[in-house]
Amino acid sequence: xxxxxxxxxxxxxxxxxxxxxxxxxxxxxxxxxxxxxxxxxxxxxxxxxxxxxxxxxxxxxxxxxxxxxxxxxxxxxxxxxxxxxxxxxxxxxxxxxxxxxxxxxxxxxxxxxxxxxxxxxxxxxxxxxxxxxxxxxxxxxxxxxxxxxxxxxxxxxxxxxxxxxxxxxxxxxxxxxxxxxxxxxxxxxxxxxxxxxxxxxxxxxxxxxxxxxxxxxxxxxxxxxxxxxxxxxxxxxxxxxxxxxxxxxxxxxxxxxxxxxxxxxxxxxxxxxxxxxxxxxxxxxxxxxxxxxxxxxxxxx
Amino acid sequence: xxxxxxxxxxxxxxxxxxxxxxxxxxxxxxxxxxxxxxxxxxxxxxxxxxxxxxxxxxxxxxxxxxxxxxxxxxxxxxxxxxxxxxxxxxxxxxxxxxxxxxxxxxxxxxxxxxxxxxxxxxxxxxxxxxxxxxxxxxxxxxxxxxxxxxxxxxxxxxxxxxxxxxxxxxxxxxxxxxxxxxxxxxxxxxxxxxxxxxxxxxxxxxxxxxxxxxxxxxxxxxxxxxxxxxxxxxxxxxxxxxxxxxxxxxxxxxxxxxxxxxxxxxxxxxxxxxxxxxxxxxxxxxxxxxxxxxxxxxxxxxxxxxxxxxxxxxxxxxxxxxxxxxxxxxxxxxxxxxxxxxxxxxxxxxxxxxxxxxxxxxxxxxxxxxxxxxxxxxxxxxxxxxxxxxxxxxxxxxxxxxxxxxxxxxxxxxxxxxxxxxxxxxxxxxxxxxxxxxxxxxxxxxxxxxxxxxxxxxxxxxxxxxxxxxxxxxx
Numbered sequence: 122x123x124x125x126x127x128x129x130x131x132x133x134x135x136x137x138x139x140x141x142x143x144x145x146x147x148x149x150x151x152x153x154x155x156x157x158x159x160x161x162x163x164x165x166x167x168x169x170x171x172x173x174x175x176x177x178x179x180x181x182x183x184x185x186x187x188x189x190x191x192x193x194x195x196x197x198x199x200x201x202x203x204x205x206x207x208x209x210x211x212x213x214x215x216x217x218x219x220x221x222x223x224x225x226x227x228x229x230x231x232x233x234x235x236x237x238x239x240x241x242x243x244x245x246x247x248x249x250x251x252x253x254x255x256x257x258x259x260x261x262x263x264x265x266x267x268x269x270x271x272x273x274x275x276x277x278x279x280x281x282x283x284x285x286x287x288x289x290x291x292x293x294x295x296x297x298x299x300x301x302x303x304x305x306x307x308x309x310x311x312x313x314x315x316x317x318x319x320x321x322x323x324x325x326x327x328x329x330x331x332x333x334x335x336x337x338x339x340x341x342x343x344x345x346x347x348x349x350x351x352x353x354x355x356x357x358x359x360x361x362x363x364x365x366x367x368x369x370x371x372x373x374x375x376x377x378x379x380x381x382x383x384x385x386x387x388x389x390x391x392x393x394x395x396x397x398x399x400x401x402x403x404x405x406x407x408x409x410x411x412x413x414x415x416x417x418x419x420x421x422x
Numbered sequence: 423x424x425x426x427x428x429x430x431x432x433x434x435x436x437x438x439x440x441x442x443x444x445x446x447x448x449x450x451x452x453x454x455x456x457x458x459x460x461x462x463x464x465x466x467x468x469x470x471x472x473x474x475x476x477x478x479x480x481x482x483x484x485x486x487x488x489x490x491x492x493x494x495x496x497x498x499x500x501x502x503x504x505x506x507x508x509x510x511x512x513x514x515x516x517x518x519x520x521x522x523x524x525x526x527x528x529x530x531x532x533x534x535x536x537x538x539x540x541x542x543x544x545x546x547x548x549x550x551x552x553x554x555x556x557x558x559x560x561x562x563x564x565x566x567x568x569x570x571x572x573x574x575x576x577x578x579x580x581x582x583x584x585x586x587x588x589x590x591x592x593x594x595x596x597x598x599x600x601x602x603x604x605x606x607x608x609x610x611x612x613x614x615x616x617x618x619x620x621x622x623x624x625x626x627x628x629x630x631x632x633x634x635x636x637x638x639x640x641x642x643x644x645x646x647x648x649x650x651x652x653x654x655x656x657x658x659x660x661x662x663x664x665x666x667x668x669x670x671x672x673x674x675x676x677x678x679x680x681x682x683x684x685x686x687x688x689x690x691x692x693x694x695x696x697x698x699x700x701x702x703x704x705x706x707x708x709x710x711x712x713x714x715x716x717x718x719x720x721x722x723x724x725x726x727x728x729x730x731x732x733x734x735x736x737x738x739x740x741x742x743x744x745x746x747x748x749x750x751x752x753x754x755x756x757x758x759x760x761x762x763x764x765x766x767x768x769x770x771x772x773x774x775x776x777x778x779x780x781x782x783x784x785x786x787x788x789x790x791x792x793x794x795x796x797x798x799x800x801x802x803x804x805x806x807x808x809x810x811x812x813x814x815x816x817x818x819x820x821x822x823x824x825x826x827x828x829x830x831x832x833x834x835x836x837x838x839x840x841x842x843x844x845x846x847x848x849x850x851x852x853x854x855x856x857x858x859x860x861x862x863x864x865x866x867x868x869x870x871x872x873x874x875x876x877x878x879x880x881x882x883x884x885x886x887x888x889x890x891x892x893x894x895x896x897x
Contacts, residue, residue: 124685124717125652128440128521137721138680141666145734145775169709170678170721174670257512264511284842285535285758287542288831289680290772294840308523310514312435320436390428 129317136163136305137170138289139268140252143303144170144177146293147250150303153239154180154207156192157369159254159306161323162314164205166305167252179206181242181251185234186216187371189347195326208246212238222373223352230371240276243300250293250301258310268307274298315392319385329388331365331380342376367392438516441651442523444541444573446564447550452581456550456621457526460643461515463628510540519647534791534805535758537567538845542831545651546575548642553580553618556596562603563791570754570807570847572827574612575649579642584620588633593618613649617642655718656826660684661745661819662692662738663774663829668723676707676723677732682774682828683821684740686724687715694730695737695747695819698887701728718828735776737819745819745829750855751848754789754823755782755802755810759836759843763802769843773818773832780834783855784811802844811852823847862894 126134143150152167154160167176182196200207212220215233222230243251257264267286272278274296284292295301306314318325335346337355344351346359351373364377365388382388447453513524525540541547547568551561568576578600586592597616604610617626618637625631628643640648661682668676686692690703706713707723716722724738732738739745757763763782771780786809788799799808823830834844865875882893 123652124657125439126720127437129436131440131719134680134719134721138665141678141721142775145666171666171668172709172723173674173676173707174668258514264513285539285833285845286842287539287833287845288827289543290774290831290833292772292833292835292840292842294770294835296840308512308514310516310521312516313521316432316436319432386428386432389432 129313129320132309132313133166133169133317135289135308136166139291139303139305140167140170142291142293143250143252143301147301149246149248150178150250150252151181151208151243151246151248152176152178152252153254154182154196155254155369156182156188156196156326157254158318158325158329159256159309159314161325162309162317163252163254163306164203165321165323168203176205179208181208181210181246181248183235183239183242184209184211185230185238185371186211187221187230187234187350187373189326189328189345189366189369189372189375191328192326192369195324199324208242210238210242210245212241221350222371223350227374231374234371243276248300249295250303252303252305254306255304256309256311256314257304257307266304266307268304269293270302270304271295272300272302276300278302312389312392315385315389319389326369328366328369331363331383331387333361333363334377335359336362336364336377343378344375345372345377347372434518435516438519438521439651440521440523441546441646441649442525442544443546443548443646444525444527444537444544444568445548445550446527446537446541446568447548447579447581448552448558448560451550451552452621453550454526456548456579456581456619456627456642457513457524459621459624459627460522460524461513463624463643510536517643517647522646534563534567535756537564538571538756538758541568541571541573542845544571544573545654546577546646546649547571547573548577548579550579550581551596553582553586553592553596556592557599557603561600565600565604565609566607566789566791569609569611570756572824572847574654575651576611576614577642577645578614578616580616580618581621583618583625583634584623588618588625588631590618590634590636593637615639615645615649617645656683656828657685657717658683659743659745659821659826660686660690660692660738660740661774661821661826661829662686662724663776663819664732664734664736664738665775667733674725675729676725677738678721678723679738679775680721681716681718683718683826684743685715685717686738686740688712691741692726692738693741693744694732695739695745696817697731697736699728699730700741701726701730703727735774737774739819745821745826746851747817747819748851748856749814749817750852751812751814751818751820752786752850752852753810753812753832753846753848755808755812755834755844755846757802757804757806757808757844759839759841760804761836761839761841761843762804763844765801768815768837770835770837771812771814771818771832772835773820774829776816776818778818779815780812782810783813786810809849810846811855812846813855820848822850 212234220230220233255263267283269291271284336343337346337359339355343364346356363381365380365382366375366377380391382391445453445457511526513526515522527537527540549561549564580593580596618634619626619642621627625633626641628641630641661684662679663682664677664679666678668678686703688703688706692703693700704725704727706716765782768779768781771778785799787796789807790797802808821829830848832846833842836843879895882895886893
């Protein structure tokens with residue numbers, strides 16, 4: 122018997138430790154569940170952390186009302202099968218006012234239906250810790266964020282004044298109204314996530330697999346015709362193309378990639394030979410200079 | 423690549439080890455360039471990132487004709503403007519042999535706390551030196567911090583060899599000076615490797631350089647891929663700091679924890695601290711099922727044969743290998759807070775999963791990290807490092823940091839701001855304070871004698887052995 126852990130088992134053990142630490146030290150934690158592959162891994166790690174018991178906190182999905190339909194189907198079926206406590210929240214006022222990416226643009230939509238919806242939900246339930254599935258290898262500003270990332274009473278992140286974070290000793294102390302965002306997958310890479318999904322047979326939304334889908338090319342992105350809310354002049358240009366999604370979000374803001382990868386192995390192979398980073402398929406990262414950092418300061422995950 | 427090979431690749435990839443490394447160097451030593459080179463040459467950069475890099479290099483790069491790899495590492499807007507790295511940034515890359523996590527930390531004096539942060543989990547540290555400037559104060563400071571953090575593997579990367587015509591002499595001189603300095607400071611790195619390289623030109627970074635035939639050692643990446651790290655974790659002393667008690671139903675009571683050090687097997691006799699109650703490991707439970715044994719740093723759940731009192735912040739150990747138990751410690755403290763230390767403050771102290779209160783009772787000396795010498799100290803300010811005595815309100819179960827990183831480290835949290843004000847590395851028990859804080863009574867003066875004294879002695883021995891209450895009997 123050799124007493125050394127592989128990188129995936131090391132990352133797994135660290136993530137489980139982080140998740141348990143939150144459950145032990147916070148009054149009212151919640152796990153943000155985005156339905157994507159990273160979330161799926163994070164939820165599996167939570168299940169592992171408390172087995173044979175149940176996960177002692179709820180999952181929260183912020184529904185922007187523009188997610189792919191297959192995501193919502195997957196969410197509801199999987200939550201039911203696994204017996205999760207799932208909370209679904211959305212920005213009611215903005216929704217009733219008809220906010221959406223086609224009419225209001227990606228910035229306004231993301232701010233109201235994602236950032237503001239999240240902040241409202243955190244406040245409504247009084248959550249003092251929220252897990253997110255972000256990884257440090259995704260984006261430059263994330264590379265500098267702590268695993269336990271402090272948010273002031275206005276939910277803002279101050280990159281220059283982060284708490285030192287050493288060893289695996291996490292400072293979980295906060296004052297009333299303040300909160301902590303916790304990123305158990307901080308040290309995982311995109312490849313680690315895929316490897317783990319394969320190794321652990323974790324179910325993922327079928328949109329990740331290549332299939333013939335109705336696609337419209339719009340501002341350089343391949344957008345799926347997912348429902349009737351897409352303006353008719355766009356829908357008219359739809360054509361069937363073999364595509365898959367590397368990240369999932371709001372369908373009008375998430376570009377597909379042309380691909381024939383219809384198995385996990387092919388996805389991994391494609392990922393390793395691809396020449397584009399996964400965030401290039403996200404419209405919101407490019408809408409202003411330093412834009413992810415700006416959104417994080419405002420409270421976005 | 424067909425499916426057989428991707429399967430083979432995945433099977434191999436799943437078994438790779440993880441190496442964490444810290445890079446330290448001055449602003450101008452070419453640290454970011456080196457990291458960029460490692461990422462670039464191991465193909466961890468995508469086209470869009472490269473295009474952005476080329477665009478940014480033209481617009482605001484400082485590398486002349488070359489791609490400015492440093493821009494890859496400087497993420498936040500403020501530092502893009504200032505042209506410096508201001509916080510720890512983590513980078514990821516992999517080769518066919520290992521996965522790597524780089525903590526990129528700044529070289530400026532005011533940011534020592536970030537280097538300490540980045541280095542706390544590192545297996546290996548790369549200390550960069552500009553061959554034209556040799557060993558400078560910053561090199562010494564970084565070396566001292568690396569030794570303080572207990573990082574076993576050190577690479578002295580002597581960079582910009584292209585600027586001295588790849589000449590051997592300046593390299594040899596720097597290596598000799600460095601060894602001399604380490605000896606005068608009593609700093610011993612278990613594994614020190616000195617490599618001449620040029621990050622900008624790529625010499626000895628990934629491939630061995632044809633420009634330096636006189637150098638017979640490995641390239642930096644070869645060294646990173648092969649340095650043995652499986653002994654970096656303490657596997658000899660079993661310590662299980664209870665993190666979370668799982669009670670899904672009446673029949674199951676499990677103790678969830680990450681094994682801090684050592685190995686434990688089903689059936690092992692264990693002792694619970696501080697109750698000193700003994701039991702045996704009944705089962706080691708995971709999501710996948712039971713394990714025969716568990717070792718650091720696995721996260722597991724253990725169950726015990728007996729219903730004994732045990733909760734978060736307490737610890738399971740083996741009876742024959744006990745940690746120190748006590749309230750009075752000597753430790754090296756690194757001050758991380760903009761607010762200077764207030765000796766009157768009762769801090770929160772977090773050690774493993776245990777949270778208690780603690781006060782710094784004595785400042786013994788401060789370390790002048792520029793010369794690694796001891797100087798007098800009256801108060802601690804940001805980035806100061808000092809040896810101190812501390813007293814805690816409940817006892818800690820600890821080991822010296824040099825023998826066990828996981829049970830020798832702690833943090834101090836300001837009770838008002840909740841900021842992590844300081845981090846500490848335990849040296850040993852503080853015997854003087856322990857002695858001074860100990861009360862005593864004379865049995866003879868109290869009128870006990872003969873048989874009565876022997877009964878009291880037996881009682882005291884039982885208290886010590888069963889409950890760890892330290893009672894010293896002297897005739």
